[in-house]
Amino acid sequence: MMNLKEISETEHIMAEKIDVTGMKIPEHVAIILDGNGRWAKKRLLPRNAGHAAGAKTVEKIIEDAHDLGIKYMTMYAFSTENWNRPESEVKALMKLLRNYLKDCIERANKNDMKCLVIGDKSRLDQDIVDKINELEECSKDNQGITFIIALNYGSRDEIRRAMTKMAQDCKEGKMNPEDITESTISDYLDTKGIPDPDLLIRTSGEIRLSNYLLWQLAYTEFYFTDVLWPDFNKEELKKAIVKYNQRDRRFGGVK
Numbered sequence: 001m002m003n004l005k006e007i008s009e010t011e012h013i014m015a016e017k018i019d020v021t022g023m024k025i026p027e028h029v030a031i032i033l034d035g036n037g038r039w040a041k042k043r044l045l046p047r048n049a050g051h052a053a054g055a056k057t058v059e060k061i062i063e064d065a066h067d068l069g070i071k072y073m074t075m076y077a078f079s080t081e082n083w084n085r086p087e088s089e090v091k092a093l094m095k096l097l098r099n100y101l102k103d104c105i106e107r108a109n110k111n112d113m114k115c116l117v118i119g120d121k122s123r124l125d126q127d128i129v130d131k132i133n134e135l136e137e138c139s140k141d142n143q144g145i146t147f148i149i150a151l152n153y154g155s156r157d158e159i160r161r162a163m164t165k166m167a168q169d170c171k172e173g174k175m176n177p178e179d180i181t182e183s184t185i186s187d188y189l190d191t192k193g194i195p196d197p198d199l200l201i202r203t204s205g206e207i208r209l210s211n212y213l214l215w216q217l218a219y220t221e222f223y224f225t226d227v228l229w230p231d232f233n234k235e236e237l238k239k240a241i242v243k244y245n246q247r248d249r250r251f252g253g254v255k
Contacts, residue, residue, distance in 0.1 A: 035204030035228030119153030
């Protein structure tokens with residue numbers, strides 16, 4: 001009987017056999033990175049340790065995605081509902097975010113990565129907003145993967161904000177209601193100019209969208225995995241790409 005170390009090594013070898021050469025690589029992958037707290041709990045660690053481990057995984061997966069040829073990656077970092085978590089956890093997450101944004105500026109320039117932040121920034125502290133502006137400005141001309149961070153983001157809130165702005169523009173005569181198209185609505189969303197995701201990945205075994213990119217995911221392929229986010233790696237990303245290539249994307253039509 002194999003011991004745990006041998007099992008781990010065997011699984012690693014098997015994982016290395018995943019080959020996506022010649023497969024269609026999704027242009028845009030959206031991720032709901034779930035399971036940081038459960039990862040920590042399994043290890044008898046505080047939840048904040050799970051969030052810190054999850055942040056490390058974000059860094060690595062962005063590099064892996066770029067290596068695989070993915071052009072856009074959107075990650076759900078903090079939702080509008082996450083403010084309902086215990087105050088101590090929210091403060092720890094904001095501290096982690098500050099450190100992450102500071103490091104991200106350096107990584108963006110080093111890796112030619114373009115960074116964008118979507119969501120309602122009005123509730124964030126000014127120093128965080130300043131770091132976001134600095135990150136977006138310094139990386140705006142980079143030509144590598146575009147990394148989109150969904151921060152204080154909720155899709156219903158995004159659509160509400162978009163409709164409020166559109167209604168105001170109609171009121172001011174900048175547009176006519178009868179001229180509104182699906183493309184017009186997309187242009188008022190936080191994701192203006194960004195192609196809709198081809199593939200959505202959610203970790204930790206949960207099977208729901210959690211108010212994430214509801215408009216943009218209309219024809220996206222979904223992939224759910226039991227792997228907790230801090231344990232997600234390049235081989236797990238390849239598994240999702242393999243499943244993506246098994247889907248028949250018809251966009252409502254017939255082939």
